[in-house]
Amino acid sequence: MRSDRSGASLTLKCAAIGGLLFLHLPILLIFLYAFTTEERSYQFPPPGLTLQWFAVTWNRADVWTALSLSLKVATVSTAIALVMGTLCAAAMVRTRFFGREVISLLVILPIALPGIITGISLRSAFNLAEIPYSTFTIILGHATFCIVVVYNNAVARFRRLSGSMIEASLDLGANSFQTFRYVILPNIGTALLASGMLAFALSFDEVIVTTFTAGQQSTLPIWMLNELVRPRQRPVTNVVAMIVVLVTFVPILAAYYLTRGGEDTAGHGK
Amino acid sequence: MAGPLSYPRADGLTGRLSDLFWRRPGVLLALLLAPPLLWLGVIYIGSLFALLTQSFFAIDEFTGMIRREFTLKTYGELFRPANFDIIVRTVSMAASVTLASVVLAFPIAYFAARHARGRWKVLFYLGVMLPLWSSYLVKVYAWKLILAKEGIISWALQGAGLGFVLDGILSLPVIGGNSLSVSYIGTFMVFVYVWLPFMILPVQASLERVPVNLIEASGDLGASSRQTFVHVILPLALPGIIAGSIFTFSLTLGDYIIPQIIGSSRLFIGQAVYAHQGTAGNIPLAAAFAVVPIVVMAVYLWIAKRKGAFDAL
Numbered sequence: 075m076r077s078d079r080s081g082a083s084l085t086l087k088c089a090a091i092g093g094l095l096f097l098h099l100p101i102l103l104i105f106l107y108a109f110t111t112e113e114r115s116y117q118f119p120p121p122g123l124t125l126q127w128f129a130v131t132w133n134r135a136d137v138w139t140a141l142s143l144s145l146k147v148a149t150v151s152t153a154i155a156l157v158m159g160t161l162c163a164a165a166m167v168r169t170r171f172f173g174r175e176v177i178s179l180l181v182i183l184p185i186a187l188p189g190i191i192t193g194i195s196l197r198s199a200f201n202l203a204e205i206p207y208s209t210f211t212i213i214l215g216h217a218t219f220c221i222v223v224v225y226n227n228a229v230a231r232f233r234r235l236s237g238s239m240i241e242a243s244l245d246l247g248a249n250s251f252q253t254f255r256y257v258i259l260p261n262i263g264t265a266l267l268a269s270g271m272l273a274f275a276l277s278f279d280e281v282i283v284t285t286f287t288a289g290q291q292s293t294l295p296i297w298m299l300n301e302l303v304r305p306r307q308r309p310v311t312n313v314v315a316m317i318v319v320l321v322t323f324v325p326i327l328a329a330y331y332l333t334r335g336g337e338d339t340a341g342h343g344k
Numbered sequence: 345m346a347g348p349l350s351y352p353r354a355d356g357l358t359g360r361l362s363d364l365f366w367r368r369p370g371v372l373l374a375l376l377l378a379p380p381l382l383w384l385g386v387i388y389i390g391s392l393f394a395l396l397t398q399s400f401f402a403i404d405e406f407t408g409m410i411r412r413e414f415t416l417k418t419y420g421e422l423f424r425p426a427n428f429d430i431i432v433r434t435v436s437m438a439a440s441v442t443l444a445s446v447v448l449a450f451p452i453a454y455f456a457a458r459h460a461r462g463r464w465k466v467l468f469y470l471g472v473m474l475p476l477w478s479s480y481l482v483k484v485y486a487w488k489l490i491l492a493k494e495g496i497i498s499w500a501l502q503g504a505g506l507g508f509v510l511d512g513i514l515s516l517p518v519i520g521g522n523s524l525s526v527s528y529i530g531t532f533m534v535f536v537y538v539w540l541p542f543m544i545l546p547v548q549a550s551l552e553r554v555p556v557n558l559i560e561a562s563g564d565l566g567a568s569s570r571q572t573f574v575h576v577i578l579p580l581a582l583p584g585i586i587a588g589s590i591f592t593f594s595l596t597l598g599d600y601i602i603p604q605i606i607g608s609s610r611l612f613i614g615q616a617v618y619a620h621q622g623t624a625g626n627i628p629l630a631a632a633f634a635v636v637p638i639v640v641m642a643v644y645l646w647i648a649k650r651k652g653a654f655d656a657l
Contacts, residue, residue: 086451086454086455086459087455087459089451089452089455090451090452090454090455090456090468093448093449093451093452093540093544094452094468094471094472096448096537096540097471097472097475097537097540097541098471098474098475100483100486100487100490100537101475101478101482101483101486103486103489103490103496104482104485104486104489107489115492115494116488116489116492116494116495117494117495118489118494118495118496118499119499154383157379158379158380158383158384159380161376161377161379161380162376162377162380162381164376165373165376165377169369169373171373177377177381180381180384180385180388180389181380181384183384183388184384184388186590186594186641186645187594187598187637187638187641188594188595188597188598188599188614188637188641189598189599190598190599190600190614190617190618190634190637191392191395191598191634191637191638192388192391194395194617194621194630194631194634195388195391195392195394195395195634196387196391197621198391198394198395198397198398198621198627198631199387199390199391199394199395201394201627202394202397202398214387217383218383218384218387218388221380221383221384244366249358249359249361249362249363250358250361250362250365250366250372251358251361251362252358272477275477276477279478279479279480279481281480281481281601282598282599282600282601285618286621295479295480295481298481298482298485299481299601302481302484302485302488302605303604303605311485315479315481315482315485315486318479318481318482319478319479319482322477322478322479323474323478326473326474326477326478327470327474330469330470330473
């Protein structure tokens with residue numbers, strides 16, 4: 075508590091901490107509901123607590139199918155986004171060329187425009203080109219908006235990587251590919267890992283674009299959406315929601331620990 | 345005979361390629377950019393053009409088929425009262441959500457940027473990042489639980505003997521409803537909750553860049569802390585607020601899931617797009633509706649750019 079000599083006023087403190095609680099309490103509430111014995115309504119407080127819904131959820135085949143599709147889509151989209159995002163970041167960092175601004179806008183656009191625009195655009199394109207909806211069309215959509223996540227993280231790390239490192243590697247006789255493999259990759263590795271995790275989390279959760287690009291298949295979010303609109307067994311939804319929260323917290327925390335600080339990046343102190 | 349001026353021999357394909365990259369950096373640049381540009385250019389921009397094209401078609405009222413010829417008829421339909429209401433409703437919701445997000449986000453961002461140190465800084469950072477990245481549907485679902493008639497808010501208010509307050513709010517015209525989960529107030533609360541982290545982060549980033557000596561100078565020159573806030577801190581934080589408002593505004597404009605799950609049966613733009621392309625099969629009208637947020641956002645971004653908001657992203 076240095077900068078402002080008076081320190082934070084009580085009102086500010088309360089407003090800030092109240093704001094954080096506002097962000098977290100709803101999520102915690104889900105955890106409580108996963109154990110409720112009440113099946114037909116969202117009654118609070120729960121009349122009783124039980125573990126039976128975990129078993130019921132475990133035995134639901136539709137949950138497993140949706141989960142495996144989600145994992146598959148997220149894995150492939152992340153892989154595509156990693157390649158595309160890194161290539162784009164590498165090109166944008168050290169060079170100035172005509173149209174550079176346009177390209178950075180192009181990368182950000184899929185996430186800056188509302189998801190429904192991306193969704194309906196892809197759908198009308200598939201429609202005009204008569205491409206049938208499949209896992210492939212879902213992946214096309216997801217990879218498109220995942221690129222920006224990788225790009226942003228990779229650009230930030232590339233900027234901290236000193237150019238003299240690359241020049242030294244080339245001067246010492248390494249070719250471009252060796253330089254990439256032995257100098258650039260070790261330095262941007264953690265940033266790529268982190269952005270890969272974020273891209274994975276983004277794709278794993280995505281629902282708006284997916285509703286437009288999926289045919290009859292359900293990813294886990296689509297499954298949840300259907301349950302929200304037409305609830306069949308509310309406690310199962312509660313359990314799935316809780317597990318989704320826990321599963322997405324892991325990559326987010328991991329990504330944070332991988333990208334924090336960054337003082338260890340070579341050439342940083344220049 | 346390795347003299348000081350000789351180079352290691354480039355051998356093999358990789359070596360020759362490397363030499364080429366060194367002599368002609370443009371080739372490397374083109375090779376790096378080609379795959380992502382092809383992907384985004386063909387898939388994304390191509391799709392946007394497909395959307396734009398569709399919006400200039402119109403549906404034949406007799407056959408119900410899409411007639412693929414240029415017309416502005418579909419855009420004209422947007423101005424019919426029923427459709428125009430949807431646009432007005434969505435834009436006003438986006439504006440109020442944005443205002444509320446600024447009010448809620450500012451103290452959090454301010455505390456995190458200027459007071460939190462060490463552990464508290466990490467706590468605030470993760471405290472914003474975790475809700476930001478955790479599942480959107482789960483968050484919406486949590487609010488369905490909270491706002492339900494038998495949910496925690498009614499329970500708490502009734503327990504405190506304040507049930508009449510809730511009833512009073514719900515009996516308000518337009519924004520009220522049967523329960524919070526089918527009212528505009530409910531929709532509004534969920535929107536604010538879900539997009540709040542998108543406002544906090546850019547505001548915090550801009551506040552972190554306000555130099556401490558400016559604030560000290562303002563104090564030394566006799567400004568009260570209130571004056572310092574209004575005349576020094578707020579103007580410097582403005583680009584961050586605008587950057588955040590781009591997110592909250594754009595995300596609210598395009599969302600169709602929150603009003604579908606929590607809210608009255610009156611449509612928002614996103615729902616109109618979804619309904620027209622789905623059951624109604626009127627893709628041209630859906631496309632024309634989708635162009636509305638693009639136009640609104642283009643105007644918004646243009647203003648934001650002039651105010652220097654992109655430096656705060």
